[in-house]
Amino acid sequence: MAVAERILxxxxxxxxxxxxxxxxxxxxxxxxxxxxxxxxxxxxxxxQVGVLDRLAASSGVRSVDNVADLAxxxxxxxxxxxxxxxxxxxGRFDLxxxxxxxxxxxDLSAIDCTGLETIDDWISYIDLHSELRVIHTFxxxxxxxxxxxxxxxxxxxxxxxxxxxxxxxxRGSGRDLIRHHLPLICPSYRLGAGAIQRGVSSxxxxxxxxxxxxxxxxxxxxxxxxxxxxxxxxxxxxLRGDPDSVxxxxxxxxxxxxxxARERTRERDTAEFLEQVMRRYMHEDIYLLSVWPVLYxxxxxxxxxxxxxxxxxxxxxxxxxxxxxxxxPPGWRQQIFDxxxxxxxxxxxxxxxxxxxxxxCSVGNYHIPPATLPILLDSRTGAVLPRTGRARGRFAAFDxxxxxxxxGVISGDEVTLAxxxxxxxxxxxxxxVEPDIRRFSAAEGGVDKxxxxxxxxxxxxxxxxxxxxxxxxx
Amino acid sequence: MKPxxxxxPLIVRGKIIEECxxxxxxxxxxxxxxxPDASAHVERLxxxxxxxADLIGLRAVDVFDYLDGLSERLVIQRNPHMQHAYExxxxxxxxxxxxxxxxxxxxxxxxxRDFVQHRTATLLGGDQLDRWVEPPRFPLAxxxxxxxxxxxxxxxxxxxxxxxxxxxxxxNNAITRGDAIIKSPSNDPLTTAAVARTMIEMAPSHxxxxxxxxxxxxxxxxxxxxxxxxxxxxxxIVAWGGLGSIRHVTGHLQPGIELIxxxxxxxxxxxxxxxxxxxxxxxxxxAGLALDIGSMNQEACFNTRLVYVVGGGVPDDIALATxxxxxxxxxxxxxxPALSTPHREFDPELKAELDALRLLxxxxxxxxxxxxxxxxxxxxxxxxxxxxxxxxxRVANVVPVRTLCEAQxxxxxxxxxxxxxxxxxxxxxxxxxxxxxxQRLVSVGGAMIDxxxxxxxxxxxxxxxxxxxxxxxxxxxxxxxxx
Numbered sequence: 001m002a003v004a005e006r007i008l009x010x011x012x013x014x015x016x017x018x019x020x021x022x023x024x025x026x027x028x029x030x031x032x033x034x035x036x037x038x039x040x041x042x043x044x045x046x047x048q049v050g051v052l053d054r055l056a057a058s059s060g061v062r063s064v065d066n067v068a069d070l071a072x073x074x075x076x077x078x079x080x081x082x083x084x085x086x087x088x089x090x091g092r093f094d095l096x097x098x099x100x101x102x103x104x105x106x107d108l109s110a111i112d113c114t115g116l117e118t119i120d121d122w123i124s125y126i127d128l129h130s131e132l133r134v135i136h137t138f139x140x141x142x143x144x145x146x147x148x149x150x151x152x153x154x155x156x157x158x159x160x161x162x163x164x165x166x167x168x169x170x171r172g173s174g175r176d177l178i179r180h181h182l183p184l185i186c187p188s189y190r191l192g193a194g195a196i197q198r199g200v201s202s203x204x205x206x207x208x209x210x211x212x213x214x215x216x217x218x219x220x221x222x223x224x225x226x227x228x229x230x231x232x233x234x235x236x237x238x239l240r241g242d243p244d245s246v247x248x249x250x251x252x253x254x255x256x257x258x259x260x261a262r263e264r265t266r267e268r269d270t271a272e273f274l275e276q277v278m279r280r281y282m283h284e285d286i287y288l289l290s291v292w293p294v295l296y297x298x299x300x301x302x303x304x305x306x307x308x309x310x311x312x313x314x315x316x317x318x319x320x321x322x323x324x325x326x327x328x329p330p331g332w333r334q335q336i337f338d339x340x341x342x343x344x345x346x347x348x349x350x351x352x353x354x355x356x357x358x359x360x361c362s363v364g365n366y367h368i369p370p371a372t373l374p375i376l377l378d379s380r381t382g383a384v385l386p387r388t389g390r391a392r393g394r395f396a397a398f399d400x401x402x403x404x405x406x407x408g409v410i411s412g413d414e415v416t417l418a419x420x421x422x423x424x425x426x427x428x429x430x431x432x433v434e435p436d437i438r439r440f441s442a443a444e445g446g447v448d449k450x451x452x453x454x455x456x457x458x459x460x461x462x463x464x465x466x467x468x469x470x471x472x473x474x
Numbered sequence: 475m476k477p478x479x480x481x482x483p484l485i486v487r488g489k490i491i492e493e494c495x496x497x498x499x500x501x502x503x504x505x506x507x508x509x510p511d512a513s514a515h516v517e518r519l520x521x522x523x524x525x526x527a528d529l530i531g532l533r534a535v536d537v538f539d540y541l542d543g544l545s546e547r548l549v550i551q552r553n554p555h556m557q558h559a560y561e562x563x564x565x566x567x568x569x570x571x572x573x574x575x576x577x578x579x580x581x582x583x584x585x586x587r588d589f590v591q592h593r594t595a596t597l598l599g600g601d602q603l604d605r606w607v608e609p610p611r612f613p614l615a616x617x618x619x620x621x622x623x624x625x626x627x628x629x630x631x632x633x634x635x636x637x638x639x640x641x642x643x644x645x646n647n648a649i650t651r652g653d654a655i656i657k658s659p660s661n662d663p664l665t666t667a668a669v670a671r672t673m674i675e676m677a678p679s680h681x682x683x684x685x686x687x688x689x690x691x692x693x694x695x696x697x698x699x700x701x702x703x704x705x706x707x708x709x710x711i712v713a714w715g716g717l718g719s720i721r722h723v724t725g726h727l728q729p730g731i732e733l734i735x736x737x738x739x740x741x742x743x744x745x746x747x748x749x750x751x752x753x754x755x756x757x758x759x760x761a762g763l764a765l766d767i768g769s770m771n772q773e774a775c776f777n778t779r780l781v782y783v784v785g786g787g788v789p790d791d792i793a794l795a796t797x798x799x800x801x802x803x804x805x806x807x808x809x810x811p812a813l814s815t816p817h818r819e820f821d822p823e824l825k826a827e828l829d830a831l832r833l834l835x836x837x838x839x840x841x842x843x844x845x846x847x848x849x850x851x852x853x854x855x856x857x858x859x860x861x862x863x864x865x866x867x868r869v870a871n872v873v874p875v876r877t878l879c880e881a882q883x884x885x886x887x888x889x890x891x892x893x894x895x896x897x898x899x900x901x902x903x904x905x906x907x908x909x910x911x912x913q914r915l916v917s918v919g920g921a922m923i924d925x926x927x928x929x930x931x932x933x934x935x936x937x938x939x940x941x942x943x944x945x946x947x948x949x950x951x952x953x954x955x956x957x
Binding site for chain 1: 501737774826829835837
């Protein structure tokens, strides 16, 4: 099948292709194919996805013939958290279900969520009774976004990651994990509905062949949406001087206590987990999924013991998430690679709203995958920026892989997008995002714009200030 | 005429420094300005205690004379510095040209003798700044005292959402006979410098001129702040704008520096729905709310952001609140440009929140908010929107509630101005509002602060706090030294 055809039909076939196949297309050809796919999705999902209907009606767009049309059909990232927060306190998960129905074509009308008390229960209940596999985010203010995704979309996303791991450093140069499984090691939670836990679930199935071939720090424990939300809401309420305003049911209190207790012993548990991993998999090839700070702590501990090259040369390191505000000495990454015995790692620029992540190249740029049509918007006006050269603005995209929801989204990130007319120094063709990515909420307010009115940035900055001092529980 | 980059001089106690070497972004789109490197002058920014001696000889009448003279020179038509500041504000402020023109035109009145006299008498009282004053003695006291107020060496971190805040700081510093280092904000770096320049032209060696320093440096610049935020150099810090401005201060705070914060504030309205059944009243309240929400483009602290409509037993109170919101929106759109205009830089995150409510929401209704015209959001779910802290750019949230108690949950320290309708409700509310730290109750339509009304600000007597109150004691019966 020709690459153009694969892109047009998106999901099923893109993941089966060579990962670099779309590089043979010029950017404008690629956009052309992607637009055709967007038009197909548009005609299929209209009438099925409530927000798309309203968006199309208010923008007057009847078909997607060009990027300008598509740009008028982008969902603001706020739409994924447009429910009233008090529904969660009030246990109105029947209304939450009606709300999320507006975002997806999957039929949830038969699901009765009355009587449920927590977000975790709500998500689990939907998991059990439908094809929907909702993701939640970790909003610092405590209000989580919920993004619809189907079971089959998760599978497609997983297969695409497999193709990327295999082909990223050259066609077939990496292991084909889907055919040749590896033990999956993850110093984190096995369960939960955060994007990471959902992604890990796909990896367990596709890359490790099941839970028997995996080691998790918390194999039975769920990364709780309620605890994530509560942490943020307590921070916010505390900031307002009104901590009593957050409703704490006994079950919520218990979940929070467990999380706090786990956090307290986490450092020790992570060190012990490393020992366990070393006992079982020393010098064997593994597929390791972890954030940088844990890896750094491991490498530091191992260096004291003189341990190097712990795992097989064919091991795969899949990481990301930054340093979580920690400061590491120069050469810290090499220390990690020396300890693990790997010289390559895979890192992605990813967001919950998009199925495919953008892999990082040796230069440090994140290459937009063919499954994603990028649109750069002016940071202030929201106008579509030209698809040439290199520019900075708000990142928006159309996700070709989204089948049960509308794939056009505007992110909360400000990025520099390049690669329309020249190639990245790594040699790859196509668009890429440079490493200077930042959240708009963090960038806001500029420098020294001081106001005696409390709207806007004062509050945001205050929440950010408190959040910065709180420990991440990822 | 708009230069590519605006030039902002550094004013150090009567000297104008114009070697602009550093460039900074302003608040407005594409607005940038050049200014001298304050760190190169950091040694001279602060006054030494002995430098304050020239202020002791000043009497109130000298201050009034000086400020009255300044008032005449600040008239924008004949003052190129103020014209320049106004031009920059047109490109840097979130207020429209009409509003700015009005404000710069009124600015001189704040310095006029009659008003300054009134402000001093009302907010400070007595003549403790002029001489040592003997307070009444209680018979059991074995000690007599005399006291006098002195100006303090104060760093002012001022807000720039309106161009009045810097000039008012100059005024307050003159009235209290203090030494002011005014750190300008990036959203208004030039107005205060223009006032200080005018002072230098009028009376270059006058003590009131020589005790004003106006500088811009990037908040957190350790080269300046490490030197300056030191109890040997300053006695007080007056910080507007909450965390954004005091974040850098807190790292340097230590005993010996008094921190006075003028926190970010908001306005809230509480309306009794039963009083709206009369159509004339409904129209009146809508017109008033439009003013309270929209004046100064909702850039000010007093502006109403949340409107609670207390239903009590009123049938169909949500429909009534919606009607009120619609009428308020219509009035908002009809406000004259000197008071309010569509926002020139509508907050894109707020726009995204409004769009999201319109696309997918079961609990709210959005009136307006298509572009930058402003909006009224009605909470059918009877709770404020979760993004209430973002309400700005002429967007307010009407929340129908059943009881007054529910409305009162919104009252706390961050509420400066509470608009109330009808009047009878104001008296019922004022004590409990005060307990919840609300600072000001007004009638609907009266949220905008009258600059010529001399009252405490944000629950605080700022002028009295800006002074140092020194006491001289002696045994009862001993002769007082000459006062």
